[in-house]
Amino acid sequence: MINESAVFWSRVLTEVTLSFHIIYATIGVGIPLMIMIAQWVGYKNNDEHYILLARRWTRGFVITVAVGVVTGTAIGLQLSLLWPNFMELAGQVIALPLFMETFAFFFEAIFLGIYLYTWDRFDSQKKHMLLLIPVAIGASMSAVFITIVNSFMNAPQGFEILDGELVNIQPLIAMFNPAMPTKVAHVLVTAYMTSAFILASITAVRFLKGSDHIYHKKAMYLLMKLGLIFSIASALIGDFSGKYLAEYQPEKLAAAEWHFETEKGAPLTLFGVLDGEEIKYKITVPYALSILAHSNPNAEVIGLNEFPEDEIPPLYIHYLFNIMVFIGMLMVLVSLVYLMAKSRRWAFIKTKWFNWVVVLGGPLSIIAIEAGWWLAEVGRQPWILRGLMRTEQGATTSDNVDLMLVLFCILYLVLGIGSIIVLRRMFRSNPIEKEIADRESEKGGIAR
Amino acid sequence: MNLEILGISVLWIFLFGYVIVASIDFGAGFFNAYSLLTNRSHILTEIIKRYLSPVWEVTNVFLVFFFVGIVGFFPQTAFYYGTVLLVPVSISLILLAVRGSYYAFESYGSTGHKGYAFAYGVAGLLIPASLSVVLTISEGGFIEIVNGKPVLDYWKLYTNPLSWSIVLLSIAAVLYISAVFLTWYAWKAKDKKASDLMRRYALIWAAPLIITAVGIVIEMRGHNEEHYERMVSLWPMFGLSGILFLLTVWFIWRKRNYGLSVILLILQFALAFFSYGASHYPYLLYPYLTIHDGFTNEEMAIALVIAFIAGLCLLLPSIYLLFRLFLFNKDYVTGERNDHA
Numbered sequence: 001m002i003n004e005s006a007v008f009w010s011r012v013l014t015e016v017t018l019s020f021h022i023i024y025a026t027i028g029v030g031i032p033l034m035i036m037i038a039q040w041v042g043y044k045n046n047d048e049h050y051i052l053l054a055r056r057w058t059r060g061f062v063i064t065v066a067v068g069v070v071t072g073t074a075i076g077l078q079l080s081l082l083w084p085n086f087m088e089l090a091g092q093v094i095a096l097p098l099f100m101e102t103f104a105f106f107f108e109a110i111f112l113g114i115y116l117y118t119w120d121r122f123d124s125q126k127k128h129m130l131l132l133i134p135v136a137i138g139a140s141m142s143a144v145f146i147t148i149v150n151s152f153m154n155a156p157q158g159f160e161i162l163d164g165e166l167v168n169i170q171p172l173i174a175m176f177n178p179a180m181p182t183k184v185a186h187v188l189v190t191a192y193m194t195s196a197f198i199l200a201s202i203t204a205v206r207f208l209k210g211s212d213h214i215y216h217k218k219a220m221y222l223l224m225k226l227g228l229i230f231s232i233a234s235a236l237i238g239d240f241s242g243k244y245l246a247e248y249q250p251e252k253l254a255a256a257e258w259h260f261e262t263e264k265g266a267p268l269t270l271f272g273v274l275d276g277e278e279i280k281y282k283i284t285v286p287y288a289l290s291i292l293a294h295s296n297p298n299a300e301v302i303g304l305n306e307f308p309e310d311e312i313p314p315l316y317i318h319y320l321f322n323i324m325v326f327i328g329m330l331m332v333l334v335s336l337v338y339l340m341a342k343s344r345r346w347a348f349i350k351t352k353w354f355n356w357v358v359v360l361g362g363p364l365s366i367i368a369i370e371a372g373w374w375l376a377e378v379g380r381q382p383w384i385l386r387g388l389m390r391t392e393q394g395a396t397t398s399d400n401v402d403l404m405l406v407l408f409c410i411l412y413l414v415l416g417i418g419s420i421i422v423l424r425r426m427f428r429s430n431p432i433e434k435e436i437a438d439r440e441s442e443k444g445g446i447a448r
Numbered sequence: 449m450n451l452e453i454l455g456i457s458v459l460w461i462f463l464f465g466y467v468i469v470a471s472i473d474f475g476a477g478f479f480n481a482y483s484l485l486t487n488r489s490h491i492l493t494e495i496i497k498r499y500l501s502p503v504w505e506v507t508n509v510f511l512v513f514f515f516v517g518i519v520g521f522f523p524q525t526a527f528y529y530g531t532v533l534l535v536p537v538s539i540s541l542i543l544l545a546v547r548g549s550y551y552a553f554e555s556y557g558s559t560g561h562k563g564y565a566f567a568y569g570v571a572g573l574l575i576p577a578s579l580s581v582v583l584t585i586s587e588g589g590f591i592e593i594v595n596g597k598p599v600l601d602y603w604k605l606y607t608n609p610l611s612w613s614i615v616l617l618s619i620a621a622v623l624y625i626s627a628v629f630l631t632w633y634a635w636k637a638k639d640k641k642a643s644d645l646m647r648r649y650a651l652i653w654a655a656p657l658i659i660t661a662v663g664i665v666i667e668m669r670g671h672n673e674e675h676y677e678r679m680v681s682l683w684p685m686f687g688l689s690g691i692l693f694l695l696t697v698w699f700i701w702r703k704r705n706y707g708l709s710v711i712l713l714i715l716q717f718a719l720a721f722f723s724y725g726a727s728h729y730p731y732l733l734y735p736y737l738t739i740h741d742g743f744t745n746e747e748m749a750i751a752l753v754i755a756f757i758a759g760l761c762l763l764l765p766s767i768y769l770l771f772r773l774f775l776f777n778k779d780y781v782t783g784e785r786n787d788h789a
Contacts (some may be wrong), residue, residue, distance in 0.1 A: 066552030070545035084530030091523025102757035113502040
């Protein structure tokens with residue numbers, strides 16, 4: 001017995017919760033690494049500015065962690081509340097990484113607490129820096145484990161079904177499924193990339209406001225370097241993901257590319273608008289899809305027409321794919337141009353318009369993250385477990401899901417606005433110039 | 449000992465951990481709000497903040513650990529409890545989210561606002577109340593199976609005296625645990641005023657705690673006789689827990705041995721909590737789900753136990769470090785150190 005409206009509202013509520021959570025979760029995965037790098041550079045070069053960078057990022061980070069933790073708790077429980085039938089089955093096969101994620105999370109929470117409250121306690125900054133290693137590892141590992149759960153939903157394996165019963169369950173085989181390597185790697189590097197560009201975007205706002213402090217210049221240079229490395233890595237791993245899809249989930253790739261007929265030497269469709277059967281305003285790159293899918297311009301790519309109509313994902317995911325790829329490429333370009341200009345002393349990177357581009361880079365990266373997740377998730381519809389369990393079979397049968405959706409939407413609105421207000425207030429009342437002056441007077445023994 | 453028992457014991461231990469740390473946290477929020485209303489915030493706020501700051505995140509993880517663990521070890525709980533608990537647990541989640549984020553917003557971002565502090569305190573009492581519904585439902589009698597799907601009878605739940613007794617017990621326990629702990633913490637911080645105030649609260653909340661606890665045992669007799677009889681057969685445990693309770697109250701009354709009082713308090717609740725858990729055996733949800741038929745397959749169980757042991761090897765030293773740096777660090781507790789970012 002399936003409750004149609006509960007299925008629909010469960011999907012909407014899950015989507016809203018996850019879309020809100022991943023903003024904070026992405027920051028939560030990437031920023032600890034940035035803090036660790038800043039602290040390390042500061043310690044190595046004995047440069048107070050980088051240490052301060054780490055300190056100020058950490059302070060802001062706490063606010064985003066708080067929202068990440070509470071929305072993460074929400075999605076954790078919502079999985080069982082909204083998808084009880086799915087969780088009953090998944091619990092038997094994929095509980096291991098879910099369980100390991102809580103340990104990673106525990107680990108991060110403990111050391112973040114210690115790091116935050118021992119700022120001036122140790123004699124050497126090295127001891128303090130060591131505390132950041134478990135924070136960064138915990139943050140990244142929780143992303144690894146939870147992405148493993150998600151990749152299992154795309155490529156379920158590690159069990160057999162005999163007369164409706166699950167038999168021969170192998171938790172490790174379920175974890176190391178074919179979707180796992182590309183998914184985990186892509187999630188990690190895009191989180192690092194997004195965090196670097198968000199911090200760069202905040203720094204660029206300082207420049208636009210007229211600050212010319214050396215602290216911001218150091219921050220920008222460091223972040224652009226990191227941003228370039230991680231955005232190139234994202235693009236590379238994105239390409240591997242395309243190859244994975246061609247091999248294991250061809251219907252997702254075909255829907256994302258509007259590739260209908262199976263053919264050799266398949267062209268890649270960029271942009272375009274779907275009008276009935278016809279694609280208007282498209283840009284076609286010959287052979288590119290075959291190269292993307294199989295690294296071979298003449299390789300055959302499976303088209304959508306090979307699949308039964310009720311097993312293909314919605315075609316709008318093509319737009320999501322375009323948004324994600326376009327933003328990714330743009331950010332590679334922006335950071336590359338910045339670094340070239342920096343080494344050749346081109347002055348245009350100091351202009352207003354270039355700083356505006358960098359300011360936009362942060363929010364754009366977040367949009368790319370959202371688009372990427374929507375592409376990945378909508379792209380496996382109609383399945384909750386690809387090839388095994390359809391989404392409506394996994395959903396709850398209880399009523400009131402629509403009412404809960406309203407309550408959670410209000411909650412997320414409050415959390416979103418609250419976190420922005422608090423963050424702005426925090427840094428406005430304590431600009432870097434003031435903090436440096438305060439620390440110097442502290443060192444002089446005037447105030448302690 | 450078989451894997452089912454091991455699994456549920458591990459989860460029950462973590463749930464107990466959550467009950468203790470969350471009670472301290474929730475109660476502290478309430479006392480803080482109450483002291484604001486009665487213009488005594490200057491006495492309590494500093495002490496509470498100093499304790500909560502490094503640990504508020506860790507508290508939440510105990511809860512996450514429990515609910516992820518139970519779906520892992522007992523996947524069928526996701527089906528039964530997941531389906532029926534949508535509304536009550538969603539409300540708890542929203543309250544938890546408001547509280548968790550508010551604490552961070554307040555302590556790192558802004559200056560005190562009375563209205564928020566009040567909402568924070570009230571949310572702290574509503575969370576245990578809304579979560580304790582799960583305990584009531586587990587006693588059976590509130591769920592019917594319609595067309596193979598469990599359905600919760602809200603009317604029966606909200607008109608049953610047992611539900612309300614459990615709610616009252618959870619609130620009284622939160623306030624009592626928190627007051628005893630903060631009495632000791634403030635005393636350690638050499639803050640006599642705060643310690644005396646918390647001592648008064650501890651003594652005030654001792655009476656409702658014991659009244660509701662005894663009341664529930666009596667009501668259980670009419671509600672779930674099988675469970676009642678198993679509880680009676682464990683009477684020495686509950687009796688011992690009662691003696692420990694009296695000892696704690698005695699020490700607090702005589703203003704002595706606050707440190708020992710906290711240990712006795714934890715032992716008292718541990719005894720009652722584990723005896724209650726043992727008397728619930730073998731049911732996870734009476735009468736539909738026992739821990740034997742709800743248990744996961746053996747391969748997953750073994751994998752989870754190994755992951756658990758490995759995780760514990762990381763976790764225990766980390767928690768020890770956290771305690772050494774904050775809870776047991778004299779300079780930090782007395783406020784002579786303030787090394788926050």
